[in-house]
Amino acid sequence: MTEQIQPPVLAESLSALMDNEASELELQRLLKALDANPEVKTTWSRYQIASAGLKGKLPVMASGDFASRISAAIEAEETYSQQPVVAAKPEVVKESNVVAVPTSWWQQLGRAAVAASVAGALVVGVQQYQTVAPQTAEIAATTPAAVPANVPENKAANLPSGFNAPALSARTVAVQSGYESRPQESRRVMYVPRQEAAPVYNEDISIYVNQLIQEHTDNASMNSGQGMLPYTRVILTEEE
Amino acid sequence: MLLPTNFLIEPRMPTFISANLPRRCLSYFSFIALCCATPLMAQETGSSPENSQRDSxxxxxxxxxxxxxxxxxxxxxxxxxxxxxxxxxxxxxxxxxxxxxxxxxxxxxxxxxxxxxxxxxxxxxxxxxxxxxxxxxxxxxxxxxxxxxxxxxxxxxxxxxxxxxxxxxxxxxxxxxxxxxxxxxxxxxxxxxxxxxxxxxxxxxxxxxxxxxxxxxxxxxxxxxxxxxxxxxANSQTDCNPDVLKQPERWQLAWVPPGFIFTGQRQVRQKIDMLMYSDGLTTFSVFIEPAAGVIPEGVAHRGATLVIMDALNYQGKTYRVTVIGEIPIVTAQKVAQSIGGI
Missing domain, CATH: 2.50.20.10 (Lipoprotein localisation LolA/LolB/LppX)
Incomplete structure (x- = not known):
């Protein structure tokens, strides 16, 4: 379900081709699609990687592109390497670092949020909504991302149907409009029900999921080598 | 801080296709990657089997x-x-x-x-x-x-x-x-x-x-x-220095990703069976509970933590299944689909 990026017919043909079972017709169609739609190529290479992985033939994962983008992200991170390499870099790079780094980080976040919201129909929901003030907590309030900047963030607003609200943008809008309340984590869990597009809120499910996340975090904390740090993922409030 | 208002709307699911990343972002990254990778690559071309052995x-x-x-x-x-x-x-x-x-x-x-x-x-x-x-x-x-x-x-x-x-x-x-x-x-x-x-x-x-x-x-x-x-x-119960691998009681997972090992089982909230898995760096947990009526099915996430809710029919009974972990959605879905009784 999650992997149906291409039209199902193409995906099936791709899959058939992987198994050497594609018909001549399918092959032609794929080749044609390849030119028109670069994603077919991406999917093809992903299938190959997956297949190689399953057969244990994978020397090194992913594209060099992936690694280099991660390297770039690290490079952009605001720690200061002791390697003289950094200092020796051309001035222009340094400059672009200085200017672009924060932008890039935030842009990436923002885009991830927006993209995720648009993609809700397929898989992922956006769960972390901004909190409402405690006294109004019983109002089912989430702030859509695209609210005009002059709408106060904590004003209760019903989610328009089919609209997923990335919390991030809501926050940025609010910050720009001078909203000053301290951001807080909310325990509210929204989820995307199977075969539906928009995330929904159900109090029982939210409580249930939060409790299980804490139980899971015991596992994460004992078995992933980072001590108690995974508990940052559990939202601790007075409620419950 | 000035934030971009002109978000790109992408009509497709971006999760697995990096090509869907906004172009500008990519090109920026490749630019930096090029500049920064050069000294690194120079080092790498000089690497020999001994070097990589030493690295590992x-x-x-x-x-x-x-x-x-x-x-x-x-x-x-x-x-x-x-x-x-x-x-x-x-x-x-x-x-x-x-x-x-x-x-x-x-x-x-x-x-x-x-x-x-x-x-x-x-x-x-x-x-x-x-x-x-x-x-x-x-x-x-x-x-x-x-x-x-x-x-x-x-x-x-x-x-x-x-x-x-x-x-x-x-x-x-x-x-x-x-x-x-x-x-x-x-x-x-x-x-x-x-x-x-x-x-x-x-x-x-x-x-x-x-x-x-x-x-x-x-x-x-x-x-x-x-x-x-x-x-x-925070619960700190765990098997100490185990020297044999255990299997869960009552339940089994027909599939887990390579390298993931069952690290323990316990009961939470009286009636939920919790199975724990780890590969050393990444963990996920599976929760199974007898349930009646409509069982919520869907996906939620917060930060790195992904939650999949699913229903399981086993021997005429219905169970509510929840898989939680800092794992991609493919993993969670495959795990959720591979739960069965012993």
Whole structure:
């Protein structure tokens, strides 16, 4: 379900081709699609990687592109390497670092949020909504991302149907409009029900999921080598 | 800070296709990557089999240090934490001390209402299964078990300075699509992870934390200050130094990603069976509970944590299944679909 990026017919043909079972017709169609739609190529290479992985033939994962983008992200991170390499870099790079780094980080976040919201129909929901003030907590309030900047963030607003609200943008809008309340984590869990597009809120499910996340975090904390740090993922409030 | 208002609307699911990343962002990255990769590549072309052997020994030593040294120390440190679904920067303080061979830990929220997690009573002599995996102690479990370096491609990124301390950057790229990548900066002296990013398959950061300061000789008495009014106990029960692999009781998973091992089982909230899995760096948990009526099915996530809710019919009974972990959605879905009774 999650992997149906291409039209199902193409995906099936791709899959058939992987198994050497594609018909001549399918092959032609794929080749044609390849030119028109670069994603077919991406999917093809992903299938190959997956297949190689399953057969244990994978020397090194992913594209060099992936690694280099991660390297770039690290490079952009605001720690200061002791390697003289950094200092020796051309001035222009340094400059672009200085200017672009924060932008890039935030842009990436923002885009991830927006993209995720648009993609809700397929898989992922956006769960972390901004909190409402405690006294109004019983109002089912989430702030859509695209609210005009002059709408106060904590004003209760019903989610328009089919609209997923990335919390991030809501926050940025609010910050720009001078909203000053301290951001807080909310325990509210929204989820995307199977075969539906928009995330929904159900109090029982939210409580249930939060409790299980804490139980899971015991596992994460004992078995992933980072001590108690995974508990940052559990939202601790007075409620419950 | 000025934020972009012209978000690109992408009509497709971006999760698995990095080509869907906004072009501008990509080109920016490739530009930086080109500039920065050159010196690195120069080093790499000079690498020989001995070098790569030495590297893998270095990686193993780093992971071993990370798994064994920090738990023996007294320390107090502050760090910031941020995840992708909330732009707010949160800050925490962690306290860790040893008394009579037992670990004591507190994780305190430094913003908002005072609240904390407390964990006490884990014996120093007790290594969890996940910790053993991280140390590379897997020979006792049989030859079939994948080593960490068969699950991730590790890359040492060189010296870094984090929280005023000398650290070594380590990149762990998964060799399959069933786990996320991590970027760790590991303190040279103590093996503590001073900086950590969890990154998804489209190289979007899911969460990150970073220490600001670290005190390795804190006053033990001051660390025992009264607990915050809002506090919860973190469970530290685990099998100690297991030398055989166990299987869950009552349930079995027909499939788990390569390298994931069953690390234990317990009952939560009286009636939910919880099964725990780890590959040493990544964990997920499976919850199964008898249920009646309509069982909610769907997906939720917060930061790196993904939750899949599903229904299971087994021997005429209905169960509510929840898979939770810092794992990609493919993994969680496959796991949820492979649960069955024994």
């Amino acid at each position: 020994a270095d990686v193993a030593a780093l992971l071993h240090k990370m798994a064994t040294v920090p738990k023996t120390l007294n320390y107090q440190g502050s760090f910031t934490y941020q995840h992708k679904d909330n732009p707010a920067l949160q800050s925490f303080r962690i306290l860790h001390w040893i008394e009579d061979g037992v670990e004591h830990e507190r994780l305190q929220h430094m913003n908002g209402v005072e609240r904390e997690f407390v964990r006490e009573g884990k014996s120093l002599a007790c290594d969890s299964l996940g910790n053993q995996l991280l140390q590379g102690k897997i020979s006792q479990f049989g030859a079939n078990l994948a080593r960490l370096d068969q699950l991730y491609k590790f890359e040492i990124l060189g010296p870094e300075r984090v929280a005023g301390r000398e650290a070594t950057g380590l990149l762990a790229l998964p060799l399959d699509k069933f786990r996320h990548s991590s970027l760790l900066s590991i303190d040279n002296e103590t093996g503590l992870v001073l900086k950590s990013w969890l990154v998804d398959e489209s190289s979007r950061p899911l969460e990150r934390y970073q220490f600001i300061d670290l005190d390795l000789s804190p006053d033990p008495e001051s660390m025992k200050r009264p607990l915050a009014k809002i506090h919860k106990d």
